[in-house]
Amino acid sequence: MPEGDTLHRIADALAPRLEGRVLRAIEVPRSDARVRDLVGVSVERVRAYGKYLVIELGCGVSLLTHLRMDGLWHAYEPGARWRRSRGAMRVMLEVEGTVAVCFSAPVVRFVRTRELARLLGPEHLGPDILGESFDVGDALLRLARSPDVPLGVALLDQRRIAGIGNVYKSEVCFHARLSPLARVSTVERAALERLVVLTREVMQDNVAKRRPGADARRHHAPHYLYERDTTLAARRTTPKGCEVGKGPIFVYGRAGKPCFVCGAAIVRTYQGDARRSTYRCPVCQEG
Numbered sequence: 001m002p003e004g005d006t007l008h009r010i011a012d013a014l015a016p017r018l019e020g021r022v023l024r025a026i027e028v029p030r031s032d033a034r035v036r037d038l039v040g041v042s043v044e045r046v047r048a049y050g051k052y053l054v055i056e057l058g059c060g061v062s063l064l065t066h067l068r069m070d071g072l073w074h075a076y077e078p079g080a081r082w083r084r085s086r087g088a089m090r091v092m093l094e095v096e097g098t099v100a101v102c103f104s105a106p107v108v109r110f111v112r113t114r115e116l117a118r119l120l121g122p123e124h125l126g127p128d129i130l131g132e133s134f135d136v137g138d139a140l141l142r143l144a145r146s147p148d149v150p151l152g153v154a155l156l157d158q159r160r161i162a163g164i165g166n167v168y169k170s171e172v173c174f175h176a177r178l179s180p181l182a183r184v185s186t187v188e189r190a191a192l193e194r195l196v197v198l199t200r201e202v203m204q205d206n207v208a209k210r211r212p213g214a215d216a217r218r219h220h221a222p223h224y225l226y227e228r229d230t231t232l233a234a235r236r237t238t239p240k241g242c243e244v245g246k247g248p249i250f251v252y253g254r255a256g257k258p259c260f261v262c263g264a265a266i267v268r269t270y271q272g273d274a275r276r277s278t279y280r281c282p283v284c285q286e287g
């Protein structure tokens with residue numbers, strides 16, 4: 001399940017392989033756009049915003065993809081065997097030395113690059129939790145606009161903050177000792193601010209650890225871009241002298257298993273219209 005950190009890692013992995021290179025081939029099976037016209041066009045920039053990947057091309061057109069639950073981006077050497085079926089391919093871009101393939105993404109769109117500022121702008125999306133210019137004050141104002149919404153639902157609302165997904169939502173509420181079931185208005189502003197700052201820190205940590213070159217042996221494994229670890233948040237919030245716990249994930253997917261901090265059984269509930277699973281410790285995250 002890709003979240004903002006996954007998209008930033010994908011951008012980090014694809015940018016050095018694609019930027020400045022000319023498209024030798026491109027396939028977008030379900031697109032109406034005349035993609036063959038893009039052969040010979042250069043890739044100008046690869047970047048992430050929230051959960052979107054943006055590939056800006058030299059002709060004033062950008063490719064926008066959103067992976068939702070099951071989408072993936074892989075980078076291969078030309079001629080290498082793909083790890084997913086060709087039928088699942090939604091985009092294939094080939095430049096010198098690299099074939100970048102997006103599988104199973106439900107959103108694949110060509111847009112005018114000059115329209116990106118509006119499409120990814122504040123009317124549609126909150127500040128990117130991993131963006132360089134992320135403004136915690138703006139994020140808090142946007143969260144405050146849904147006072148009656150449970151925290152676990154508000155954190156997933158991309159119009160409030162872009163980039164947070166289901167795993168980090170449960171994890172950061174646990175590390176901040178806040179209940180995802182609590183309505184936003186019942187959480188003190190200072191606690192909400194700590195939560196948002198902690199979320200940014202732990203997601204930044206996950207991007208940095210998996211940056212190409214951070215561990216050159218592993219960064220070719222496509223699944224590597226999709227792993228997560230919230231131990232940094234545990235270190236930040238565990239009192240000195242106490243054991244940090246096992247990690248790398250503390251509550252997500254651990255229903256019925258003992259909390260690493262207090263031993264109580266982790267509980268799973270479903271929240272929001274989309275009935276997204278939320279995991280929490282009923283003792284550590286009272287309220």
Ligand SMILES: [Zn+2]
Pocket residue numbers: 259260261262263264281282283284285
């Ligand atoms: Zn607990």
